[in-house]
Amino acid sequence: MFLQRLGNKGIQLGTVFDRAAARHPASPVYLDHDLDIAPGLGRRLTLTEIAELVDDFAARLWAAQVRPGERVVVHKSDSFDISLLAYCVARVGGVPVLLSPKLDGATVARLLQRLGHPTLVTDQAKLERELPPEIFESTERVLVAAGGFPGATSLASLAGAERVPAVTMPQDLPALITHTSGTTGLPKLAVQTGITIQARCRPQSVLLAPVGRREPVAVHVSFAHSRMISGTALFALRGHPLIVMRDDDTRRAAELFARVPPGVIETHPNTLLHWETLAGHPAAPLANVRCFSNTFDAIHPRTVDTLLGASRRTMPFFAQTYGQSETGAIAARTYTRRHRAGADGRCVGRTFPGMTEVRVVSRDGRPPTKSSPGHIEVRSGGRIVTYFGEQERFDNQFSPDGWWRMGDLGYRTKWGCLHLLDREVDEIPGISSTLEIEDKLFTRLPELLEVIIVPGGGGAPIPVVCLREDRPLDRARWRAAVAGLPALAEPVQRRLDELPHTATTKVKRLELSRQLTGPQDGPLSTTK
Incomplete structure (x- = not known):
């Protein structure tokens, strides 16, 4: 069996910092905030502390x-x-x-x-x-x-x-x-379990293999996210200096990175999108970055291009991972400066040999393709063991032969790359991939801070846009950007903080769609 090949070695979370401190006692941990439980320790600690x-x-x-x-x-x-x-x-x-x-x-x-x-x-x-x-x-x-x-x-x-x-x-x-x-x-x-947490560390070790252990790692991930627990354990045990961030404000991030230049940055995709403006900052806060890494979600090519361009390292790379809270990282691909131009943001890479497996199951009897995507299913040693109090719901996520269904739609190319087109619940009839359209709009309109396409309640899909500094959308530029794309409704402009977000900064598309298509006091605002 696949999982048996992974072995049953686990990780004892309770002694992670004991072991890390024994190996690297003076390795520093920098914070951008005071700890509520120990504010007197300040913002520069050691693993020993x-x-x-x-x-x-x-x-x-x-x-x-x-x-x-x-x-x-x-x-x-x-x-x-x-x-x-x-x-x-x-x-x-x-x-x-x-x-x-x-x-x-x-x-x-x-x-x-x-x-x-x-x-x-x-x-x-x-x-x-x-x-x-x-x-x-x-x-x-x-x-x-x-x-x-x-x-x-x-x-x-x-x-x-x-x-x-x-x-x-x-x-x-x-x-x-x-x-x-x-x-x-x-x-x-x-x-x-301890076994699944350890299994989640292995793919990340593969991605970090080209990175020296003296490279400072900056992490801005939800402190309640499973990735924060496994990632912190891995980084500490490897001895990387850690930069742990609560705030993604660009001004504060620039000041911190100028003072402690990170060699690795890991955060949520929307934060990396937000940090694109750091590329042109006079203090060059991204100049020392060897590796950018995102957590489990596809990244827009424009963001990859901008961030890699900001690094002054000889061979920086961007490690994109695909997975979910239930599985950990399943697949990954790396971008270098050589790959930036024309990169396909829907390609999320290949699996980790011996650690993860993926297949795409047809929905209509035909081989899954871009025009007829299938269900993405995976096997991973890092997969959770249940949903607490909802065993039946957990069991329903499996195919009859034991593969975990991700809830995503996609296909694999003849070269073995996995392409993610949409979440099943976000699929819009007549559009092969809302994510692909959003990628194109980001590339064509650099002023966009966010764009989300949601169902139009029986009409054309509605694009919701947020612009940097909340500037008004230039309608002529918008019309030029959507030329050649599937028909969309008139864009609805919102401030970023008006959109419903999850703890990991993802927009809640279903909730946003309900807000836009539910009962309204008047016509939808396109300039709010």
């Missing part, structure tokens, strides 16, 4: 009666300590459940009910402003990571708790629970 911090707060969790096998939800204000608290929970044998700080209180309350009286680690701000009072009824205990709240236990009050040895858990048991993006409704709770 982080290992000590994890040990300290693991002892506090133990003193609060958190025990092996317990589910511990971490839902607090945005900070790297969300990820660090996951390692603390794992250190005492608990199962960290990371819920994004961007989730609303009602959604968090529903997920807490599904989890069956877990421990909740949150903060004063969340309890006062967002979380409903009933969360105290659906949890075993509420721990406050920053501040205080009636009926909750402050972790600060447990300072000085006796240290406890790290708990070693079987690697085939649940080790981490994160939620899916929630683009199609209430997020699902994806369960990983």
Whole structure:
């Protein structure tokens, strides 16, 4: 069997920083914010200091009666300590459940009910402003990571708790629970084991092979994302200096990168799109970048071209990965400056031999092609083991012969490259790929910050556009850009912050479509 070939070696999350500090004790970690649980540590730490911090707060969790096998939800204000608290929970044998700080209180309350009286680690701000009072009824205990709240236990009050040895858990048991993006409704709770987390590190090791271990790695990924946990573990164990970012503001990013020039940048595709403006910054904040990497989603060719052009390294490259929260990275391709011109953004590359497999299954009995795409299905050692509390839903994601259905449509070329055309739920009749049209519009209109094409409620598909600095759309340039493309409705302009986003900055297309095609007080604005 495929998964048997991968072996069963796992990773103990609770001791990652102990092992990393033993190998690279002085390796630095730079932050663009203060940690809520330890603001006094400042913004330049070492792996040794982080290992000590994890040990300290693991002892506090133990003193609060958190025990092996317990589910511990971490839902607090945005900070790297969300990820660090996951390692603390794992250190005492608990199962960290990371819920994004961007989730609303009602959604968090529903997920807490599904989890069956877990421990909740949150903060004063969340309890006062967002979380409903009933969360105290659906949890075993509420721990406050920053501040205080009636009926909750402050972790600060447990300072000085006796240290406890790290708990070693079987690697085939649940080790981490994160939620899916929630683009199609209430997020699902994806369960990983130590084995699946380790398997997710292997493809990333392949992509990092050309990169020296002294290259600083800048990471701007949701602190509640599974990629943040596996990625941080990998980078720390390799000894890379780490630059951990909460903010994607271009001005602050430029200042940080000018002070600590990264050799690797990993972030969500929409953040890389946002950072295109750094290419022309006078401080040249991207000059030292050897590798750009995105998390699991296809990237627009314009962004690749712009970022590679900003690097002054001899041979920079862009590593694009394709996957999802349920599987980890499945396929990848690399771009160099030689590949920039005319790159096909729909090509997401090839699988990782011996680690991942992919096939495309016909929907109409014909071989899948661009004009007749099929279902993308995969096998991966990094695939989750279940959706917590929704086993039937999990089982329904498999084909009869055991392949995991990604929910994407695409095809493979005769050279073996996988091409992603659309999510199944986003498919629009008469359009072979909305993503391909968006790629073309980005290339033809450099002023675009975002463009999303959604169904038109029975009419032509609606393009929603956001422009840099919220400038008004030049209609003459738009008409020239859409020439030769499938018929589209008149564009609707919005500010970027008006679009519904997931925790990983993806636009919720279905929600956006409902906003545009549902009951309206008047005609749709094209200039808002």
